[in-house]
Amino acid sequence: MPSCETAGLGLVRHTSSVIAATSGAVAIGDLSVAAGVSSAHLAQRFKELIGVTPKRLARSYRFAATVFAIAPAGPIDWGDLAGGAGYFDQAHFGHAFRAFTGLTPTRYVEVRRRFLREHPGHVWDNWPLPAD
Known part of the structure; x- marks a missing residue:
């Protein structure tokens, strides 16, 4: 029998792997239905085991x-x-962008362009957010 700390680990592991494989483009409600649990149960397990809800992870x-x-x-x-990217409209995208980065999309691109000018040949190594 799993301990309290690991209860739901398989559920969270499987669900998070689906979220990762789809780059977050999956309905969390569909994942909970497929797993046979409520959305609230899934969210609770995620919060307990990884600190964020599946919706936040997908976002x-x-x-x-x-x-x-x-x-x-x-x-x-x-x-x-x-x-x-599946955002409802450009305004929702801009809001999400500022929530994640603190920058508007336009400001982010300005910062990134400046970084590329100041560091020619720099390899990003999958780090999309240079420090301002």
Whole structure:
């Protein structure tokens, strides 16, 4: 019998792997139904074992995938980027962007472009958010 600390670990491990594999583009309600548990139970297990809800984890993955899709060297169609990432509209994307980074999308690109000018040839190594 699993201890209290590890109860639900398999559920959380499986669900988080689906969230990661889909880059957060999955309905959490569908995951709880597939697992045969309530959304509240799933959220409680996530909070207890990894400190965030599955919805927050999915938002983080989705945001990271979106930021990695930004090519700062060229023009950016923010509406297309937001729509492609599954955001309701550009305003929701901008709100999420500021919530995660403290920067507007435009300011983020300015910072990233400046960084690239000041550090030519720098390899990002999958770190999308340079320090301002």
